[in-house]
Structures are given as structure tokens and as C-alpha cells.
Amino acid sequence: MPPPTTAPTARTARRPPATRAYKTGAASAPPPRLPPPLIPLTALGLLLACLCVVLPRPALPPFPSLRRPAQPAVRPAPPRLPTLAGPRAMGSAMSSATGGGGGGAATAADAFVRSTVAAHPVVVFSKSWCPYCSSAKRALAASADKVADAPAPHVVELDSRPDGAAIQAALARLTSRRTVPNVFVGGATVGGGDDVVSLHSSGALKQMLRAAPQTLSAANAAAGAAAVAKEKKLRGATAAPGAAATPGAATAAAAKAAAAAAAGAASPPPPAGLRTVLFGAGCFWGVELAYARVVGVTETAVGYAGGTIASPSYPAVCTGRTGHTEVVRVVHDPAVVSLRSLLDVFADRHDPTVRNRVGNDAGTQYRSAVYVDTEDEAAVVRAWAADVAAKRKKEVTTEIRVGVPYWAAEAEHQHYLEKKGQKATKGAKTPIRCYG
Numbered sequence: 001m002p003p004p005t006t007a008p009t010a011r012t013a014r015r016p017p018a019t020r021a022y023k024t025g026a027a028s029a030p031p032p033r034l035p036p037p038l039i040p041l042t043a044l045g046l047l048l049a050c051l052c053v054v055l056p057r058p059a060l061p062p063f064p065s066l067r068r069p070a071q072p073a074v075r076p077a078p079p080r081l082p083t084l085a086g087p088r089a090m091g092s093a094m095s096s097a098t099g100g101g102g103g104g105a106a107t108a109a110d111a112f113v114r115s116t117v118a119a120h121p122v123v124v125f126s127k128s129w130c131p132y133c134s135s136a137k138r139a140l141a142a143s144a145d146k147v148a149d150a151p152a153p154h155v156v157e158l159d160s161r162p163d164g165a166a167i168q169a170a171l172a173r174l175t176s177r178r179t180v181p182n183v184f185v186g187g188a189t190v191g192g193g194d195d196v197v198s199l200h201s202s203g204a205l206k207q208m209l210r211a212a213p214q215t216l217s218a219a220n221a222a223a224g225a226a227a228v229a230k231e232k233k234l235r236g237a238t239a240a241p242g243a244a245a246t247p248g249a250a251t252a253a254a255a256k257a258a259a260a261a262a263a264g265a266a267s268p269p270p271p272a273g274l275r276t277v278l279f280g281a282g283c284f285w286g287v288e289l290a291y292a293r294v295v296g297v298t299e300t301a302v303g304y305a306g307g308t309i310a311s312p313s314y315p316a317v318c319t320g321r322t323g324h325t326e327v328v329r330v331v332h333d334p335a336v337v338s339l340r341s342l343l344d345v346f347a348d349r350h351d352p353t354v355r356n357r358v359g360n361d362a363g364t365q366y367r368s369a370v371y372v373d374t375e376d377e378a379a380v381v382r383a384w385a386a387d388v389a390a391k392r393k394k395e396v397t398t399e400i401r402v403g404v405p406y407w408a409a410e411a412e413h414q415h416y417l418e419k420k421g422q423k424a425t426k427g428a429k430t431p432i433r434c435y436g
Helices: 010-014 017-024 038-054 090-098 103-119 131-144 164-175 193-202 204-235 249-263 284-292 314-318 339-349 375-392
Strands: 122-126 154-157 182-185 188-191 275-280 297-305 325-332 369-372 399-402 406-408
Touching: 103 122, 103 154, 103 164, 122 131, 122 164, 131 193, 131 204, 182 204, 188 193, 188 314, 193 204, 204 314, 275 284, 275 339, 284 297, 284 325, 284 339, 325 339, 325 369, 325 406, 339 369, 339 375, 369 375, 375 399
Parallel strands: 122 154, 369 399
Antiparallel strands: 122 182, 182 188, 275 325, 275 369, 297 325, 297 406
16 A cells, blocks of 8 residues: 655745755755855955055054164273283282282282282182082192192182182282182192193192292292392382492393393303213103212202293293203213213113103103203214114104203202112112102
């Protein structure tokens, strides 16, 4: 029996055919239409856009620039600090630095640094948190362990003092070092942390610590003498009372002093028939004792030669910045012992093919060197060097020069190993212990 048919209602009769087909999937969906309220709004937007294009726009104020203002073409240079050319005695450094004024705080800080350095053979200005300061302290302690009766370092921690900033500024004026640590040995600055570690590694720090008390005494005496001379000069007491000044006397005195400095501080010339040679073969203590044992050698002394400044001190030479080398001045009788025989002793004490190093001692102050008085003696040394180079098949690095000024070392270095009990008798064969 077929299903009953339903009569179409008014609603289904008004439905468009396309819509009915869409519902059944037979045709595509019609394009969407805008709702009636949106049509006036769209027209109004187009009208406003046309008005914005046609009507003139009002002039707006310029937007503020975000660029940095132009810098001046030439900037003022920062203030320059006075520098010290190498280590110097603190007396002269302090007097030159404090002469420019700087206020009460600067004067007090300068006085504190001066008195501290003058009172202690070893002074370390540091800060407790600074790793470079710790490295310098460890290097000082390690070198002091190898030196009998080494002076203990006096440590000034700037971060624990209310005037620490003023003291550091005073150190910068005196040594041109703006940072810590700032280390002084024997009254002279030796630099910062890297400098102290380098001196410890080369073995020079041991020698500086050993000589620090005597060096400090000499520096204090020199500073005191300089202060007295300055005071006399200020008071006009340099000339004799009632005596008229001789024109050109000051210039002649200055020229005489300059000539003396250029000539060096060598000992008086040896007696007739004797010759003098300077030997540099590392630490001069052991070299001196070796030559003191040679038959025909009448005199030995240690000192410094080959540098660029006059009257160098032991701490200054140990820094390697003065250009000097440690030498032994040997006075010998050529009728008893020849220069060639002395050169054989020279070769036994070190390896002349190694540059700037003898054993554990490294640096230009330990370089191999032979300084003679005549060209004939220099020819003998060059012939010896050629023989050594041919025998060892290596280049000889010995520095050979004529007429080099010699400066005597401090009294505590003269005949050092002999004063420590080692034999200096002629022909002695006992081994030489370089550090006594």
C-alpha cells in the first residue's frame, strides 16, 4: 500500500528551488549577502575616504628628534699622571710627587705610603678580595721559604681602611699603577701581581728578598741625603758665606758629573802589568768564587755592566728593565794566567750557547757576556767563541764588547759565598754552592 501523500503547505511552496537543491547537495551555495544595516555604513566610509584625499591637510608641528646631540670635534684630554722610569728609591719618588700639592688628604696619603715603605723591607698594598693580590702574596711566600731570615711582607689591605681610596690614588701618582697589588721590595716598586709572579718564576725574587733590608737602608740613607741637600739649596747654603759665585761654575760641575756618570763607577785601574776583564755568566756569587780560586787572579769584585742607567741598584737590575747584566770584575796577571784560560773557566760555569738563562736564573740580567778593554782582547774572545760553537755545533750567544762601564754592586754582595764559609783559596776544588 503506497504511503499517503501530504499536501504542500504555504511555507514549502514559497521556498526557492535552488535552496531546496542546496539542501539536498545538488547545487552550490548562493553568494552571501550583506545585511541591510551595513550597506549605509560602507557608503559612508567611502565618502570619508574621498574627502580625506580631496581636502588639504593641516600642517603638523615637527616630531622631536631622538638623535644624540653632536659631540665636539676635539675632546679634552684626561689629566696625565707622572710616571716613574723603572724602579726608583721611594725618597725621590715621594718628594717629586708631593711637590705638586693636591690637598690635605693627598698629602696625608703620600706621607703614609712614604713612611710605610721606608719602615718595612717588603710592603704589599692590596685588597682582600683581589685574586691578583693573592697570587702576589703566594709568590712572595714561596720565594721567602727559600731564603734564610727573609723579611716578612707588611700587607696593607686598602679595602679595610677608610682612607684606602686616597692611598690608592697616592700609589697611582707615585708608580703610575692605578690597580692593586702594588709591591715594594727594598724601598723600590717592583710592579703588580704578574710582575711578582714572573720574578718568582725566574728566581730573581729570592735574591731581592735576601738583599731587601740592606737595599732599604741604602735607599733611606740616599733619601735622607737628598732631603738635606734640598733643604740646603732652599736656604741658599750651597755657596760659602761671603764668597762670590763663579760664572759658569754650576755648568762646569754639571758637566763633570755627567762625564763621571758616562765613565761608570769602575774601581781604580789595576797596577802595571795586570789586566781587567768583566765576565757575565749568571748569578755573580758563584762566578766570583770560581775566579777567586784561579792562580794568577789578584782581585775579584761583583757588579753590573752593559745597561742604560748610571749607578743601578740590585733590585733595579733584577727587574731586567735597566739593561744591565751581573758581572764579575777579574784582575789577573797575563804572565801567570792567560785570557784564554779565564775563558775556559767562564765556559765551565755556564752554557754560553743558551740565551738569557743560567740554570734556574732567567732574564737579560743573567745573559752571557765578556767585556774587555782592548780590541786585541776582543779578538781573543771571538776566536774562543768560534771554537766553542764548532765544538758544540751551536751558536754562542755571549755578548762581546769593548770598554763597557762597570758599576760595583752593594757591599753585601762582595765575596758573598766566601763570607758564607765556602773556600776561596787558590786551587780549591770543592763544589761551589751558588746560594751559600
